[in-house]
Amino acid sequence: MSVAFSTGVVTNTRAKGTAASTIVLNINNITSAGLTVIVKIFASVDSNIFYLATTSVLFIPIGAYEVRTFNIAGNVAYEFQVSVRHTSPVGPEALVSVYGIDEFGKLVNNQGFAPEELSVIPVFDV
Numbered sequence: 001m002s003v004a005f006s007t008g009v010v011t012n013t014r015a016k017g018t019a020a021s022t023i024v025l026n027i028n029n030i031t032s033a034g035l036t037v038i039v040k041i042f043a044s045v046d047s048n049i050f051y052l053a054t055t056s057v058l059f060i061p062i063g064a065y066e067v068r069t070f071n072i073a074g075n076v077a078y079e080f081q082v083s084v085r086h087t088s089p090v091g092p093e094a095l096v097s098v099y100g101i102d103e104f105g106k107l108v109n110n111q112g113f114a115p116e117e118l119s120v121i122p123v124f125d126v
Contacts (some may be wrong), residue, residue: 003008003093004083005118010111012100013048013076020100021073023080027066028095035060035094038083038112038126039068043075053078060094067102073103078094080113083124 012019029035036059036100043053053072059067084093096118100111 002085002123007080021075022102026097028059031090032086036085040081043078
């Protein structure tokens with residue numbers, strides 16, 4: 001089974017508040033199987049052209065909780081996508097959340113996405 005999520009495009013400027021320099025991904029594997037997680041971050045330095053900034057593949061063991069950070073400094077917009085795959089026949093795949101953190105390690109307002117705030121998107125490969 002597979003499912004994929006997206007933050008949607010996030011504006012990451014300092015006009016009001018603080019821009020994120022890091023994105024934090026939290027994954028809680030609540031299945032009875034290991035998870036394969038594919039992360040893609042699309043970013044833009046000018047809000048016109050987006051490039052693939054990061055692709056990463058993670059394996060999360062049964063019952064494990066994983067926290068990963070990704071650098072996004074210098075980009076005025078980004079989209080975080082995560083695809084989760086497992087072999088368990090039932091139940092949700094994982095609890096996934098994504099948060100923007102500034103250069104001082106503080107949460108950036110309006111850049112936090114709890115599991116219910118992520119958009120479901122088509123599953124993707126590396």
